[in-house]
Structures are given as structure tokens and as C-alpha cells.
Amino acid sequence: MSDLSIIAHDYALNAEFARKFNEAVLNLKRRDLLKRTVKGDAEAAVGKSRDELRAMLDSLLVVLEDEGKPWSADQAKIPADVVEAIRKRVKGDLPETIDQLRRVTRNLTSGSALDEQAFAVLDKVCEAADATASAAFRRLRRI
């Protein structure tokens, strides 16, 4: 009824996406950049992170590439604030960013390790998602 219910809704959506995306990137960085050996539960966690990240990227790409295409259910999976923040962050580099994200998705699908360049573009998404969650939190607390 008040603005705060809507802000709380936005915060919950943005924070959940930021948390999930960041966790998946962190797990994959350990394995692919730091070459940490993973076994048992940790191996399963990395596999889960890879699948989740690929699913989130698939949805994100659909939204970022949207040019008046028919509605897709993927669009509801990515908070609108996050999409706007990514667009603002990459500005004129959007086509290049989309290409890079598409490459990361292909590597995740094939099971190939991700390199520094891949993590650089993933970090841009992490930062944009984090910024939207923090901004919503500040609005929620009026600070």
C-alpha cells in the first residue's frame, strides 16, 4: 500500500538475483582461475553453480537482446532494475557485452573452463546486480 511494500519487493528480487549470480561466479572462479581442486560436495556445488549461471545468463541474454520480440518467460526471471543497471553500465558496449556473455554461455554448456576475460564480463553483471540490491536497500531504509 505504501511505497515501502514496492521497494521491499524490488529489494527482495534484486538481492536474490545478486546473491545467486555472485555465488555461482565465486564458485567457478575458485576452480577455473585459482585452479583449486574440488571433490565431493564442492564438486557438486561447482556443477550446480555452472548450471545455475548458464540458466541465468540464458535469461539475461534474452532480455538484453530484446528488440520488440515476442514475450518470453525468461524476461520475468531477471529483475528489471538489474537489466537497466547493466545497460547503463555497458552503454555503447552492449553488443560487445552480449557477444562476450554468449561466449561464456557456450563455454559453460560445453564444460570448458572460463578464462579471465569471461570472468571480467561476469563481474560486470555481479557489480550491476549488487548496485541495484544496495540501491533498493538504501531506499528501504531511507539512508
Next chain:
Amino acid sequence: MASLLHSLLLDLKRRGQFVLKELGTLETTLPGNFDKHRIEAANRIRRAIVMVDNMLIDPDLANPHLEPNFFIDFKRLSELILNIEDSSLLILKRCSPEDRFLSGLLKLICDEVKYSDPPPLCGALSFQYFQALMEMDIIMTPQTQAGDLLALPDLYHELAHFIVFRQRSILEVRLLGLIHKFFADALRRGRQQGLPLASLESIEDNYALWIGSWHVEFACDMIATFWCGPAYGWANLRLSATRGDPYQDSVTHPADDARRAGIACILRLTGANKAAEEIDRNWEDLKRLSPSPQPSSYMKRYPGRLVEQVGECIYQLCTELGFQSHSEQQRSGAVVGCAVAGAWGAFQRDAAAFPAHETAALQALRAKVAME
């Protein structure tokens, strides 16, 4: 020397432990539903502390590749602990008779409407009308809400925020899909007709508002109307009467007049046509008392057909989710549902005599809550 992040994590752990200790001091002092909330809040803090501990002993914490990601994790955990301190701890420490009554009432409402999750906790601590805090499972109400039966329908609206958030995988896909299609068609037609750029941009602006927050507010109004019936329409009229221009909107909320149209759609779909007409007549009277010119772009901002489509979609979802409509609740003698409908009936029959009705109705509700 420890890194900044290491120090921040130690500070966060200390803050978490402090909130946990405060929650611990309330053990054995709280009634059942409040204690359940306390246990859940304490468990969330414990899980957060474990995550902080894991980061503190992580050999890669200071690795430049990973440190920014750990910092993002730190922020989310910090927000969680602050949210628990600001909302859960606040309500639990107070746990006033009003908070207990409203929480009990909300539990009854949840049973009556067939809300399947555990009922949120309610605190009459808001200084900004009603607020739904989804992540905390809390609804804040105005401080005098425990004594205001006519505003009780707004509690149904806040409960609906939990539905819209938690059922978004079903609800948003359908709702946003139809909103997207509606405006995509309008844009295509506009281009075919050679509309000026400003008109096409205006369609895009309206689309962004609907897709942003307006669909959430429309959906919450409509679910609340499905549950609460004409009483929600009357409560909306009463609230709108205090807010001025019925055509004024904001990024977060559609215009009151458009919300009235959305509520009317659900009333008609649930068979309350007569009440919908009566509310519309009073709405016209309200506009007569406080004349505001309808903006020229108003009908393009709130196309009647789109409001109807959203209404049909929400009605369908309410049915699929197994919710009890207001008329089903009346038939089954739902205590709160009948009390709210009865309060609005009594107010309309004789507003001057209403205080006596309200006192008696609240006494009966308090007795029912106390028995639960």
C-alpha cells in the same frame, strides 16, 4: 595487518552475535507465533554467522580475483542482519497487545482465504501506512490499526504482496506477458499509422511503468478484492478520499482512479456487480467533491481493455491457486471476512451509529483471536 574486508567481516559477526543474543533474551517470553518468528530469525542469523566464519577462514579471501565477490556477499549478509534488527527484533521486543491481536487476526485471514504459507507477523509500528516486508515475513500497519475495522481490507492487500512475490514464476510470466503484448501491439499499430516519435515514446514510457511496479500494485488490489470483496472497494474509496487527485500516479503506484477500475473488474468477475456499481457511483460523487481534470493521455496510460485483461488473468490465478473468494468465505462463515463485510455494511447503513458496531465487532474478534 588484516585486510579491510577481514575487519568488516569480524565486525559483522560481532553485530550478528549481538542481535542473536537479543533474540535469545526473548526466549520463553513470547506467545507461539511470535516465538516461531523469533526462532526463524535466530536461525537466519546463525546461518549468516556461519557464512561469515567460512569467509574469515577462507584462504582465498584476500585474493584479488575473489575479494570483490566476497565483498558482495558481505553486503548481502549485512543487509540481512540489519533487516532482522530493524523489523523482527523491533516487533518481538515490543510484542504489544495490538501486535498480538493483529498477528492473530492475520492468521485467521490466512486460514479463511487459503493462504498456504505460514502467516506473516504483524506489528502496529508503521509511520508510513501499511508495509509488507517480504524477506522478513512481516507486515507493518498503522499504530491504531487494531481499532480500525474499516481499514482492515488493506491488510489483505499487504498479504497479497507475499503472493505476488512468491508466486512470481507463475503470476509474473502470465501478467507481464500480456502487458508486453498489449504495448507491443500498440507500438506496432502506432508505427503503421505513422504516429509522431513523441507518441511512440509515450507508449514505451507507459509500458515501462506497467512492467516496473504498477502490475504489482494492480495484482495486489485485485487479489485483495478476490479475498475481501466489496469491502476492499469501499476501503479503497475511503483511502482515496484522503489522497486528493485521483488521476495522479507515481513510479510505484498507478492512479487511484485506475486502481478503482481494476477493483471493479474483480468485483464483476466474482459476481458482485451491484456492489461494483454502487462503489462506482460513490466514486463519481468523490470526483464531484474534489474535481480534478483527467489528463488528456489518461486513457492511453490506463487502457480499459488492459485493466480488464489483467483482472481476468488475476481472477484465473486466484482460482488456480485455490484461494477462497469473498463470497465463498461469507458462505462458510469466515470470522474476519464476515466481520469486515459486516463493518462496511453497518457503516453504510448508519455512519453515526458505526462506532458502537465497531466496538462490539472488535470485542468479538479479540475473543476469537484469544481462543485460537
